[in-house]
Amino acid sequence: MVQLLVGLFLYGIAIATMMQATIGIEPWDVLAQGITRHTGIPFGVVTNLIGGVVLLLWIPLRQRPGIGTVLNVLLIGPSAQLGLWLIPQPESLAVRIPLFAAGLVLIAAASGLYIGAQHGPGPRDGLMTGLHARTGLPIWLARTGIEAAVLVIGWLLGGNVGWGTLAVALCIGPLVHLAIPLFALTPAPPAPALQLIESDAATRGRAPAPEPWVFGPRR
Template identity: 65%
Template structure:
């Protein structure tokens, strides 16, 4: 347990930093981040705060599907957004394309490492993947159908709001907060 808690916290912090690097890459981001960017474009609340607020909305959607949360679920909802905000404050925007590609690639690598740390701590699914697995369990639909439906929906809304969709959107399609499925 003493190793798992720092592992969880480091994983969540690095996850936000990885997201910030991909956002600063400006070549597209994961669907949920497209939504956060789109909402931010209209509200100017800040990417980090919007990420936290969206996590809260997603957790409210857990109630009717009777999905159970864990400590990691709550910490994911509360910490990824602020750590992304820290990264966005530290990483300069508007760089040359070659540097933005490096930002994106490093961000993708950091997100991969962070995901391994976070999931490996075994403190429950993150809000978005808990929604996916909960809907899968309640509807009986294949997990890929549920995930695709959710992500196409949030991507479409985010894009309509002006979120950054690009080549990086496909590459960043990795799960944000995959649960322990086995």
């Protein structure tokens, strides 16, 4: 849970970092902007609707939401708002480029943290891991394909695309592919007492094994 919460917090900070760099936004935000321009629906509502549609795509992929999926929706927004308050918006391009790069790397690391905590991925990351599990596609290829498709659709709808947006679409997949194994947690082995209980439960109902040796005269 600690790793999950830290990952979600850092993800929001990473979003704010990239936004303050003013070089480009993520493909999913480009898509939301394009839909808003055509429908007049507020950006935040469109973002929630997109998340709901993505969750529906989990059904054919046999993905199940977890507590991490719910916390993803609840915590990243406030964390990003805090980051926008704390991180100033630089004017110099020489500062904005490293700031954007730091945000991009931080997003990948934060994704590895909260996905590796194994409490359920976020809606968009669940789509990525679901495609990986069902099709065998590498994580980086599944993520890059999703981000590129979303970017193209958002651009055709009139969303704001910068060169930083293209950098996210091309680089986030390989970076997340590297980050997930670094932070993936494995279930702890059961305690010895629990192993004895499980062993006893597994052997119940079986006929007792014959004793290997009987002391004293046979009757």
